[in-house]
Structure formats: C-alpha cells, structure tokens
Amino acid sequence: MYQYDNYDQTLVNERAAQFRGQTERFLKGELSEDQFRPLRLMNGLYIQKHAPMLRIAVPYGLLSSRQLRMLAHIARTYDKGYGHFTTRQNIQFNWPKLEEVPDVLSNLASVQMHAIQTSGNCIRNVTSDHLAGVSGDELEDPRPYCEIIRQWSTLHPEFSFLPRKFKIAVNGAVKDRAATQVHDIGLQLVENDQGEIGFEVLVGGGLGRTPIIGVTIRPFLEKKHLLSYLEAILRVYNRFGRRDNKFKARIKILVKELGKEKFTEMVEAEWTAIKDDLLLDPEEIERIKAFFQPPPYETLIDDSLLAEKTAQDSHFAAWFRHNTLPHKTPGYRVVVLSLKAPGKPPGDLSESQMDAVADLADHYSFGEIRVTHTQNLVLADVRQADLHELWQRLKSLELATPNIGTATDIICCPGLDFCSLANATSIPIANGIQQIFDNLDYLYDLGDIRINVSGCMNGCGHHTVGHIGILGVDKKGEEWYQITLGGSSGKDASLGDRLGPSVAKDQVSHAVEAIFQTYRELRLEDEAFLETVRRVGIQPFQERVYGDH
Amino acid sequence: MEIIKDGHIVANDWRHLGDDEIMPEQAITVSLLRWKSEKDRLLACGVPLGLRLNSEDKLEEVVGDLKYFSIIVLDFRHFTDGRGFSLTRLLRDRYRYGGELRARGDFIRDQMFFLSRVGVNAFEPNNSASLHEMLPALQEFTVKYQAASDIKEPLYRRRT
Numbered sequence: 001m002y003q004y005d006n007y008d009q010t011l012v013n014e015r016a017a018q019f020r021g022q023t024e025r026f027l028k029g030e031l032s033e034d035q036f037r038p039l040r041l042m043n044g045l046y047i048q049k050h051a052p053m054l055r056i057a058v059p060y061g062l063l064s065s066r067q068l069r070m071l072a073h074i075a076r077t078y079d080k081g082y083g084h085f086t087t088r089q090n091i092q093f094n095w096p097k098l099e100e101v102p103d104v105l106s107n108l109a110s111v112q113m114h115a116i117q118t119s120g121n122c123i124r125n126v127t128s129d130h131l132a133g134v135s136g137d138e139l140e141d142p143r144p145y146c147e148i149i150r151q152w153s154t155l156h157p158e159f160s161f162l163p164r165k166f167k168i169a170v171n172g173a174v175k176d177r178a179a180t181q182v183h184d185i186g187l188q189l190v191e192n193d194q195g196e197i198g199f200e201v202l203v204g205g206g207l208g209r210t211p212i213i214g215v216t217i218r219p220f221l222e223k224k225h226l227l228s229y230l231e232a233i234l235r236v237y238n239r240f241g242r243r244d245n246k247f248k249a250r251i252k253i254l255v256k257e258l259g260k261e262k263f264t265e266m267v268e269a270e271w272t273a274i275k276d277d278l279l280l281d282p283e284e285i286e287r288i289k290a291f292f293q294p295p296p297y298e299t300l301i302d303d304s305l306l307a308e309k310t311a312q313d314s315h316f317a318a319w320f321r322h323n324t325l326p327h328k329t330p331g332y333r334v335v336v337l338s339l340k341a342p343g344k345p346p347g348d349l350s351e352s353q354m355d356a357v358a359d360l361a362d363h364y365s366f367g368e369i370r371v372t373h374t375q376n377l378v379l380a381d382v383r384q385a386d387l388h389e390l391w392q393r394l395k396s397l398e399l400a401t402p403n404i405g406t407a408t409d410i411i412c413c414p415g416l417d418f419c420s421l422a423n424a425t426s427i428p429i430a431n432g433i434q435q436i437f438d439n440l441d442y443l444y445d446l447g448d449i450r451i452n453v454s455g456c457m458n459g460c461g462h463h464t465v466g467h468i469g470i471l472g473v474d475k476k477g478e479e480w481y482q483i484t485l486g487g488s489s490g491k492d493a494s495l496g497d498r499l500g501p502s503v504a505k506d507q508v509s510h511a512v513e514a515i516f517q518t519y520r521e522l523r524l525e526d527e528a529f530l531e532t533v534r535r536v537g538i539q540p541f542q543e544r545v546y547g548d549h
Numbered sequence: 550m551e552i553i554k555d556g557h558i559v560a561n562d563w564r565h566l567g568d569d570e571i572m573p574e575q576a577i578t579v580s581l582l583r584w585k586s587e588k589d590r591l592l593a594c595g596v597p598l599g600l601r602l603n604s605e606d607k608l609e610e611v612v613g614d615l616k617y618f619s620i621i622v623l624d625f626r627h628f629t630d631g632r633g634f635s636l637t638r639l640l641r642d643r644y645r646y647g648g649e650l651r652a653r654g655d656f657i658r659d660q661m662f663f664l665s666r667v668g669v670n671a672f673e674p675n676n677s678a679s680l681h682e683m684l685p686a687l688q689e690f691t692v693k694y695q696a697a698s699d700i701k702e703p704l705y706r707r708r709t
Contacts, residue, residue, distance in 0.1 A: 007704060011692040018689050022659060035657050038629055121629070151694045151704070157666035158638050158697065161631025227703075238635045273643060278696060284705040 001062050001368060002147045002291045004112045011154065012109040015116055019043050020102035027099065042122055042160065043105070044115030046420075051095045053418070055118040056108060060128035060146040060170075061089030061371040065358035068369055070111040072354035078104050083354070085339060085347040087411055087462055088167070089127050089371040090118055094418050116154055121162045121249075123153035123234070127169045129177040130372040133292060134380045136328045139189045140197050142172035144288040145226065148280065152227050159234045163241035164249035166234070167206070179373060179489035181205045181214045182465060184251045185233060192220045199226060203233060203263070204255030209457050211464040211495045212252045217264040223285060225271075228278040232271035236263070295366040295381055300331025303384035318440060319391050319402040324382075333384050335365075337377040337394060338401040338409065342434040345427045346412040347375030356397050364390050374411055374450075376404065407449040407516070408434045411462055415455030415472065416479070422455035424472025424479035424505070429453050432509040436516075446516055449529045450488070465489035467530045468515060469496045470508065479505045485515070485541055486533045497538050500546050511545045518544045551680060554649070554671040556687060558680050561673065563599055563620060565653075572596075578622050581606045584614070592617065599649075604632035612644050620649040623669070625656040634667050641668030641698040661686040668698035 004012070019039075026036040040046075044055035056071070063071075071091060075083050078100050079093040086092055096104060108114055118125055126146045133141045149168060153159070159166075171178035172189040180186025186202035199221040205214025221229050233251075240258075242248045255263045310317035325334040337357065340346050349357070357377060361369045364386050365379035372378055377399075382390060394400035403409045410433060413419065415426030430453050437443045452466030456473075463469035469484035481503055484496030503511050518541050523532045533541070552561045566577045572591075578599030579591060591598060599620035600611065615621075621640060623633045633652070640646040651671035652664050661672060665687050674683065696703040 005708070007692050007708060011690065011694075014690050014692065018659075031657075035628070039659055121631075154694055155663075155690065156695055157663040157693075158634045159631070160663055161629055161634065161660070163631075235635050239632055243630060243632075277701075278703070281705065287705070 001064060002059075002288070008151075009109075009112065012112070012114045012116075015043075015114060015155070016102065016105040016109045019105055023098065023102050038120055038161070041120035042117055043101075044118035045098075045101055046119060052098050052101065053092055053094050054096045054101055054104060054115060055086070055090050055092045056113060056115045057118045057125045058090050058113075058371050059150050060126055060132070060143055061130050061373070062143065063369045063371065064111075065361045065367040065369065067111045067113055068354050068358040068361070070107060070113065072351040072358070074104055074107060075351035075354065082348050082350045084345065084414060085349065085371050085375045085377070087373050087375060087413075087460060088125060089130070089373055090125055091371070092414070094414070119165070121164050121166075122160045123156060123162075123166045123168065126150050126153070127167070127178055127183075127373060129171050129173055130370045130378050131177060131325070131334060131380070132172060133294065134327050134329075134332075134334055135173050135175075136326060137174040138172050138328075139174070139191060140172045141289075141292055142170040142178070142187075142189060143292050144285060145187065145189075145199075145223075146170050147288050147291070148226070148284070149230065152230070156234075159238055162234075162238055163243045164246065164251075166237070166251065168230075174491075176489075176491045176493070177373075179462075179465070179493070181493035182207055182211070182462075182489055183214065185230065186214050187226075190220060196222070198222050201229060201233075203267075204252040204260075205493075206250055206252045207459040207462055207464050208250070209247055209459070210250070210252065211459070212256065213493050213495065214252075215255065215260045217260065217267060224279050224282070225275055226280050228275045228280075229267075229271055231274060231278060232267050235270055236266045240266070294329070295368075297329050297332065297381070298383070300329075300383065300385075302330055303387075306384055306387070309388050313388075315402075316388060316391055318444075319400055320387065322402045322406065322444075323400065323404045324387065327381070329381075331384055333382050333387060335379045335382045335387070335390060335394075336372070336404045337379065337399040338403055339376050339399070340403055340409045340434075341398045341401045342408065342437075343431055344398075345414075345417075346410050346430050349377075353397055353399065356393075357399070360390065360393060374409065376409070402440070403443065405448045405450075406443050407446050407451055408437060408443060409450075410434070411450070411452040411466065413454050413460035415453075415461075419455060419460075421458055422472065423457075423474035424455050424481065426453045426455040426461055426470075426472055429470055429472070429481065429505070429508050433512050436509055436513050446519065447528055451512070452487075462489065463487075464495050465493065466496060467533065468512060470512075473502055475502070481505065481508050483508075483511060483515075483545070485538050486530065488530060499538055500542050503545075514544045515541050552651070552671055552673045553680055553684060553687075554651075556684070558684065563622075565601060565622065576619075578620060581611060584611070588614070601653075602636060604630050604636065606636075608636050608639060608644075615640070615644055615646050618646075618648055620651060620671075621646060622651045622653050622673075625652060625654040628656050628660060634663065637664070637669050638667040638698055658683045658686045662689050666693065666695075666697045666699050 169178040169183040182205040188200040201218040202214035370378040410430040412430040416422040454461035454463040465487040487496030576597040653673040
C-alpha cells in the first residue's frame with residue numbers, strides 16, 4: 001500500500017495542527033458556529049445527536065494492521081469502544097469530544113491517516129473496488145489512480161468550497177464493485193481499439209434525494225490526461241453548479257439541467273484550454289504503482305485438502321462458500337469478515353475486534369485489511385491451507401457469520417439512533433430482517449439479495465440501489481418505511497421502484513418476508529432475486545405485500 | 550485602513566466606489582455593472598482604475614478590458630461561495646492578469662492559504678478581523694500537491 005514520504009507526512013501534520021488552532025479559536029469564540037461548520041466538516045467532524053461524530057478517511061478502503069490498531073486505540077481512548085464502517089469505505093466514531101478531536105487527528109497522523117475531506121462541500125475520499133489487485137476480472141489495479149486522485153484532491157486550493165459534496169470512484173474490473181455509476185464522477189478503466197488502457201468517464205450519478213445514474217461524457221480518456229480532465233469537470237461544476245438550493249447543488253442537477261451534450265461541450269472546452277499544462281507523467285504513475293505490487297506470495301497449488309475439510313464440516317463449508325472468494329493467485333483465497341452478525345449494528349466493530357483483526361491480518365494476510373462499501377472487511381491474501389484455522393479464529397470473534405451477499409448482509413446507515421439528519425431508525429430494521437431467518441437453509445435458498453436501509457432520504461444506506469431498499473420517513477412523528485425493489489449499483493445499475501405506500505415500523509419485516517415468499521413462488525430455476533424482479537416487475541410483490549394487510 | 554498585500558500589512562490605496570457615488574480624483578475600483586455602462590467616462594478621468602467582481606459576474610464579458618485595471622477585487626458575499634476561487638485562477642492563469650488581485654469581504658482566515666494559491670495576493674477582510682492574526686494563515690501549509698497559480702508544477706515533479 002502507499003507509504004507516506006516526508007511531503008505526505010508533513011501535510012497531515014500541518015493539517016492536524018491547523019485543526020487544533022481552528023478548534024481553539026472556536027472554543028474561545030473567535031470563530032462563529034457558521035464559520036467553524038465548513039472547517040470542521042472538511043475534517044470529518046459532524047455535530048450529532050449525542051456528541052460529535054468523527055469520520056476518518058480510509059483511502060479507497062485500504063488499511064494496514066498498524067492503522068487498524070490505532071483505530072482500536074482511538075475507539076478505546078476517545079470513544080465508547082467501537083467504530084462504524086461506512087458505505088464509502090471510511091470509519092466513523094460516534095462519541096468523541098470536540099476538544100479531544102485535535103488529539104485524535106494527531107494520533108491518526110502518526111500512522112499516516114487523517115480525516116481530511118471526509119465531509120463538507122469538497123472532493124471526498126476516493127473509493128474503489130475492495131477486490132482490487134486480487135480479482136481475476138481486472139483490467140488494471142485501480143488503486144494507484146485512486147492515490148493519484150487522493151493527492152490531487154487533498155486541500156485543492158480551487159475546489160474546497162464547491163456547491164456541494166463531490167464523490168469520485170474508480171473501478172478497474174469488469175464487474176463494477178465500486179458503484180461508479182452512482183458517483184459524481186465514476187472512472188472505469190477500459191481498453192481502446194489500439195489496446196491502450198485509459199478511463200471511461202461518467203458524470204452526474206448519485207444517490208440521496210434525487211437518485212440518478214451517471215452518464216458517460218468521455219468513452220476513453222488517456223491516463224496522462226486524468227488530472228486535467230478532472231480539473232475541467234470540477235471547474236465547470238464549481239463555476240456553474242447551483243448554489244441557490246442545497247438540494248439542487250450536486251453536479252447531477254447541473255448535468256440534468258444543461259443536458260449531457262451541453263455539459264460535455266463545456267467540460268471539453270475547459271479541458272482543451274488546460275490539458276497540455278497538467279499532464280500526469282508516466283513516471284509518476286509508475287512511482288505510485290510500485291506501492292501496489294503484489295505481496296510476496298508463495299508458489300502454491302490449490303489446496304487439495306480443502307474439499308475434504310468442507311466435506312467434513314458443513315459449517316466450515318457454508319462459511320467457505322459464502323464468505324470467501326477466488327483469488328487470482330493459485331493457493332490463495334479472499335476472505336470476507338462479516339460485520340453483519342445478527343442483532344449487531346451492521347458495520348460496527350469493537351476495539352478488541354479491531355486489535356484481533358489486525359493480528360489476523362499480520363498472521364494470515366500480509367498485514368493488510370480492506371473495507372468494503374457493503375460495510376464488511378476483507379483479508380485479501382489468505383493461503384487456502386490457512387482457511388480452516390482462520391475461520392475458527394473468526395468464529396470466536398463473531399466475525400464469521402456465513403452470510404456475505406445474502407439477505408442478512410444488510411447495508412445500513414446509523415439512523416435515528418445516532419444521526420441528527422435521520423427521520424427514522426435503521427439499525428432495528430436491519431436487525432428485524434435478520435431475525436426472519438431462524439435457519440440458514442432459508443437464507444441460502446433466497447440466494448444473493450442486497451438489502452439496503454437508510455434512515456432518511458439522504459441515503460447513506462444506499463437504499464435506492466438495494467435489490468430491496470428501505471427508506472425511513474417521518475409521518476407525524478412516527479417512523480414509517482418506504483420499500484423499493486429492483487435497484488442495483490453493479491454494472492447493470494438501476495434505481496429501485498417504489499412498491500407502494502410506506503409501511504409502519506412493526507410491519508417492515510412482515511413486508512420483506514412477503515417479498516421473499518413472492519420471489520420463491522415466481523422464480524425460474526436458478527433465477528436470482530434481482531432477475532426475477534426485473535422479469536416480472538413489481539406488481540406481484542405489491543399484491544402480496546399490500547394484499548396481506 | 551490597512552490590508553494584507555504580498556505577505557505584509559500595508560495601507561489601502563484604493564477607494565471602492567459605489568455605483569451611484571460621484572467619481573473622486575483618486576484611485577478607484579468600480580463594479581462590473583458600472584464599468585460596462587461608464588467605461589469611456591471612467592477611462593477619460595485619468596485616475597488609476599480597478600474592477601470589482603463578485604462570484605455571479607461573468608468573467609468572460611470583461612477579459613478584453615483587463616489591461617485597464619491595476620487591481621481586480623473579488624468581493625466575497627459569503628465565504629462558502631467558492632466560485633471566486635475559479636475566477637481568480639482563470640484571471641491569473643488563463644487571462645494572464647498581472648496586477649493586484651484582492652479578496653475582499655466575507656472570506657475567512659482559513660481560506661487565505663487557498664486564495665493565495667489561486668492568484669490572490671491581497672486581502673481586505675471585513676472590519677472585524679485582525680490582520681496580524683490573519684497573516685500566519687498564509688503559511689499554514691508548506692506542502693502543495695497541486696499545480697496552481699502559485700506553483701506551475703504539481704508535487705510529483707518537485708519531490709526529491
């Protein structure tokens with residue numbers, strides 16, 4: 001992974017010192033609430049229901065064991081002993097004290113971490129594919145480009161006071177595991193007719209209040225033009241994006257109002273003026289790529305004992321089937337740690353679990369951990385021969401729930417329990433759905449289902465791209481929930497269709513169960529949930545959910 | 550009244566003239582509106598001229614006239630409106646404006662480093678601010694990843 005040199009380290013140190021000064025000025029009354037707000041947000045600090053919430057950047061989801069131990073230390077020292085991983089591969093702490101946040105940032109800086117631009121109207125932490133570098137379907141590892149973009153966007157002097165937040169995702173695989181179509185800018189590595197690799201540039205996707213799928217404004221961009229093209233898009237947005245209404249301020253609205261053609265024309269005109277002045281040198285790409293070379297794998301063959309071990313132990317077999325993935329290197333396997341144990345807030349990890357996972361990463365996976373946008377963790381480089389032992393250790397940590405990709409692997413925002421923006425709780429909804437499954441056979445029979453829960457229309461739980469999306473709304477002080485069907489953030493991205501009127505809190509699990517039953521009755525052989533919804537439409541589901549009441 | 554210019558606290562030599570004020574015999578800045586409607590009269594006055602822009606103004610309307618101005622003032626009405634950061638960058642880098650570029654009004658100390666990187670070399674904050682306390686903000690960071698108006702090469706060409 002990328003290692004800071006003196007420049008990178010100096011910058012995060014200076015940033016921590018700057019924020020210490022800003023906090024002191026605020027506490028002394030020299031900065032007003034209004035003036036402090038964008039400054040603290042640009043350092044990931046929200047004022048929440050109970051306490052400030054601090055969001056820490058995990059660049060493109062990659063953590064070292066040393067960094068994870070520091071997060072454990074922060075959870076213990078400054079929080080109530082746990083952290084929450086987010087859908088943008090970051091981590092949030094819900095209980096730090098404002099006056100202690102500068103100390104947290106100094107601690108983070110000591111392990112090459114920061115909270116820069118994890119919130120606010122600026123370019124946010126760049127996200128990517130959690131299987132980057134290890135999946136077989138990859139054209140090129142996207143992480144070097146993420147790091148290049150991270151550096152370019154960090155404290156960008158021109159683009160730190162944008163109309164609204166700005167999110168960039170980069171994907172290098174055939175399968176889109178970075179949700180590039182629902183980002184302000186999505187970059188997909190592609191190969192052109194000459195066999196050169198470059199970027200397809202998508203703009204204007206996004207979730208939240210007005211969910212929109214992004215549009216391609218340039219099918220192929222040479223790598224050397226990456227930064228100038230981003231700069232051109234950002235300049236057009238910074239100058240012409242709406243600032244009169246915060247709900248219409250995202251770039252997706254600008255693209256929609258101007259139309260794709262006009263918007264593209266403006267970007268291309270701006271780009272033409274700057275493209276020769278801001279070239280990304282091949283030497284720099286190579287320098288950054290060197291940090292993302294494969295770890296020193298052993299020369300192995302696929303483990304011949306695996307079949308035997310899975311045959312002997314059905315629990316291990318279930319975990320192997322659901323929580324591990326193929327690795328492009330023979331003899332290795334990708335392991336997903338489920339942060340979706342039934343009854344636990346999805347995406348939460350305790351400080352002792354963090355320390356333990358750091359140890360496991362050191363022992364089994366070259367000391368690296370990845371955060372997925374589905375709020376789980378990944379040990380990407382595990383020897384197949386170690387899987388059984390690792391599984392046992394994960395089981396004792398409650399991190400081996402064999403449910404990855406299933407209906408209980410729910411994406412969920414913190415909701416009304418923690419968040420001051422929320423209209424309704426989300427964690428109890430997720431836990432309620434998990435309770436439907438008293439046995440795993442039923443869960444596995446349903447196959448791949450993505451259920452996403454958000455406590456308000458800001459959509460941190462990505463409900464609009466859930467196969468089943470659940471959105472909390474406030475109805476005269478009561479929590480109600482709208483259900484959508486058929487969303488996806490994959491290659492075939494789509495936004496879910498609303499099933500019908502919102503349902504009461506105590507009816508959500510019942511409605512979801514009715515959806516499951518309808519699927520079981522209507523599916524064709526081997527047809528996945530999303531495929532059935534797309535084939536039959538939402539009507540049969542509507543009839544079952546609302547007919548029952 | 551004093552301002553910060555080129556890293557020092559200096560006297561303000563410019564009078565910011567309202568659109569309905571009578572022209573005095575001294576260096577003045579005028580709004581884009583007034584410039585457009587009274588360009589010939591203003592040029593005939595023979596006093597040093599400056600232009601005031603706000604973030605809503607269409608920069609492209611005035612790029613042919615930049616040679617007349619010894620100063621361009623960017624008026625901040627609200628510090629969160631970041632359009633000015635692009636306008637000053639364009640003035641410096643695209644339209645090669647070489648005179649004083651001044652941020653004025655509702656910007657805050659914590660934006661001065663960014664502003665200095667996009668071409669601004671003078672700062673005239675709202676009355677309440679202390680220039681002495683603001684001055685160190687220009688030096689808060691020694692590391693600059695990006696090429697901008699102040700440094701033409703990105704850090705990746707400067708790393709040693």
